[in-house]
Amino acid sequence: MPKYYWxxxxxxxxxxxxxxxxxxxxxxxFAAEFDPQPMHLDEEAARASIVGGLCASGWHSxxxxxxxxxxxxxxxxxxxxxxxxxxxxxxxxxxxxxRLRVRVKVLDTRVSRSRPEMGFVNARFDxxxxxxxxxxxxxxxxxxxxxxxxxxxxxxx
Amino acid sequence: MPKYYWxxxxxxxxxxxxxxxxxxxxxxxFAAEFDPQPMHLDEEAARASIVGGLCASGWHSxxxxxxxxxxxxxxxxxxxxxxxxxxxxxxxxxxxxxRLRVRVKVLDTRVSRSRPEMGFVNARFDxxxxxxxxxxxxxxxxxxxxxxxxxxxxxxx
Numbered sequence: 218m219p220k221y222y223w224x225x226x227x228x229x230x231x232x233x234x235x236x237x238x239x240x241x242x243x244x245x246x247f248a249a250e251f252d253p254q255p256m257h258l259d260e261e262a263a264r265a266s267i268v269g270g271l272c273a274s275g276w277h278s279x280x281x282x283x284x285x286x287x288x289x290x291x292x293x294x295x296x297x298x299x300x301x302x303x304x305x306x307x308x309x310x311x312x313x314x315x316r317l318r319v320r321v322k323v324l325d326t327r328v329s330r331s332r333p334e335m336g337f338v339n340a341r342f343d344x345x346x347x348x349x350x351x352x353x354x355x356x357x358x359x360x361x362x363x364x365x366x367x368x369x370x371x372x373x374x
Numbered sequence: 375m376p377k378y379y380w381x382x383x384x385x386x387x388x389x390x391x392x393x394x395x396x397x398x399x400x401x402x403x404f405a406a407e408f409d410p411q412p413m414h415l416d417e418e419a420a421r422a423s424i425v426g427g428l429c430a431s432g433w434h435s436x437x438x439x440x441x442x443x444x445x446x447x448x449x450x451x452x453x454x455x456x457x458x459x460x461x462x463x464x465x466x467x468x469x470x471x472x473r474l475r476v477r478v479k480v481l482d483t484r485v486s487r488s489r490p491e492m493g494f495v496n497a498r499f500d501x502x503x504x505x506x507x508x509x510x511x512x513x514x515x516x517x518x519x520x521x522x523x524x525x526x527x528x529x530x531x
Contacts, residue, residue, distance in 0.1 A: 247437075250437075250441070251437035251438070251440050251441045251444075252437070252440045252441065252444055253444055253449065254444065254448065254449065254453065254455075256455070266454075267454045267455060267517075268455065274437075274440065275455075275456065275458075276433070276436050276437045276440050277437075279433050279436060280404075280407075280408035280409070280431075280433045280434075280437065281408070283408050283409045283431065283433050284407070284408045284409065287408075287409055287410055287411065291411065292410065292411065296411065297423075297424045298411075298413070298424060298425065298432075298464075299432065299464065300463065300464060301432075301461070301462045301463040301464050302459070302461070302462040303461060304458070304459070304460060304461070305458045305459040305462065306457065306458040307455075307456065307457060307458050360424075
């Protein structure tokens, strides 16, 4: 049974999850599969690039953020996925050895009109490194089941 | 030497890249590492979920899109990365066996004020399945070197 439902994410709710330490090997392995640009794959080429050294693909940062959130609360929640992200900002490079945390802030919520057993949570995720500096900021629209509606016909709650 | 520079991505430029065929094994492997929600990890649990069957993590879709674009043009370009994505929309589930393509449309471009050897390209990426239905839409701000500026001091071109 999920511990967290839509009602547990009210506007203003703040929480922090992590840490996840990312290695050079992981950065290169993700890049080799999905984003084989030299700055994500090779130390020497990365030093000569605009980022000045090996750094994770922005999509790897997103995947790491998802893992931190999954372990932090999503797997314990009545999550129904997400419709998208109104914004992703890659603020600073994610480097080998970085210990990453994610700070969650709920911005806004509403009940679905077409599926009253479901609610939307508009949240902002700030990924921070060990020096507490933001490396990425993501806003997203999560969908969660409302408490007490499980297994009942839509709208019965 | 790169084949493509900022100048090659004028507003209105359209191109299409792919296909990339995604397997159930890849969907589950990505999920196990980054997004271990049942709908991405287990056929039976996925059938009981809102998406009605196994589907790729939205972040896996983003990573696949990046791979299609890297092979399509990014690795042949004077890419300097990206600052973020003003929007990601997960429109439809990505299923095992889906053959994915990405349609690129350049929306807007400008030269960087602080780094005149660089330009920005605001583009829209629509990821389509074999039935030509959009599964994801992403807008992004790419940074590319301007032609003829390589190795010269900033602003010399």
